[in-house]
Amino acid sequence: TISMGIDSADAQTVVCAPGVKGDKVTRLSREGLTDFILSNISKTQELKDPFYVLDLGTVVSHMNKWTQSLHNVHPFYAVKCNPHPALLGALAALGASFDCASMAEIEAVLALKVPAGRIVFANPCKPEAHIKYAASAGVNLTTFDSVEEVEKIKRWHPECALLLRIKPPDDGEARCPLGPKYGALPEEVVPLLQAAQAARLTVAGVSFHVGSGVANTSAYRGAIAAARAVFDTATRLGMPRMHILNIGGGFSVVGSQFDEAAVTINAAINTYFDEELPARLEVISEPGRFFAETSFTLVTNIIGKRVRGNLREYWINDGIYGSMNCILYDHATVTATPLACTSNAANPTCLGAKTYRSTVFGPTCDALDTVLTEYQLPEMQVNDWLVFPDMGAYTAAAGSNFNGFKTSTIPTHIVITPATTGKQNV
């Protein structure tokens, strides 16, 4: 069974969370991040390596926001988005459950002493060895969208309950649509349910993902309506009553996207699942970006410079093959500010300073490794620092070791600022 409650958590709980415990956590005022970065830099002066700062206070704020707006929707954090143990541990302490895509992700969550019942193995096409592992670990909920997957699960994990992943009718102009790869088409629903029925597997409900970074949040409404139709189809086929609706991910904490999505989702659940609510329906979700994106700040060092007329070209020590792979894979746009200009008291070298058309390259020898073009920056020098905010989603998780610049070794410093918003303010 799925644990649905989110415990109220205070900063102390989060600091003592599994995955965080043992790490040095620095408490800061809301404005203290720049001072923290400066003090950290002064300690590691010779190396000038890039580093991340993870703010657990931001994670708490996001959980507050989630609980207030979607209090009937239990979040299973999508580990793929950023598997940093301190983020996972903090979310575990805040009562979240987890969406894992592989054996290694399940292991990472179980290592934090999170019960297996708080994991959904939300990969519709899994290697057989990973299914066997899920069976041995007691992870008993997974997604499927093919007859072949039914056969694999019947063979290796017949106790596993299934969620039929459907393709939403609309991808909501998502930044990363997932429909081309996953989700049963309407005409595939009956044969898939019948295959599960014949295999004597339990289909507990329906899942979908409207696409990561969805722009048009009405996509959730269409997908919830489509899920309702699948619940009805299962009843018509004489299957046991479905009771889980998994509305996937796609949420962004930046701007008003989440607020709009929450209004749409709450209304659609009331419209299409009014008979089941609240006792006979568990609504779950798989947010990744929502929790990770703004919780991490990346600090990089300028390792090279070239002046070509009015153009300034800089090289930094992280790039497209590292954290900024999000530009390619996640279609992200990154922003950068000189550290000197992020200071509380605006630095005179930035305030009103002349800016130049600038290009920022990553450190590898590939010209593709270009982070920013046509970007306005004040005159900077080798050894200055550039700060990239909102770098937690699909960044370090997918970076490589290309050219010997190892994303996996970029350290993360953990801070906690006072959480904002909501009942769980700390």
Ligand code: PLP
């Ligand atoms: N669930 C599944 C199955 C996914 O594939 C993804 C992202 O690709 C997520 C959840 C997380 O999505 P997001 O980060 O947009 O919330």
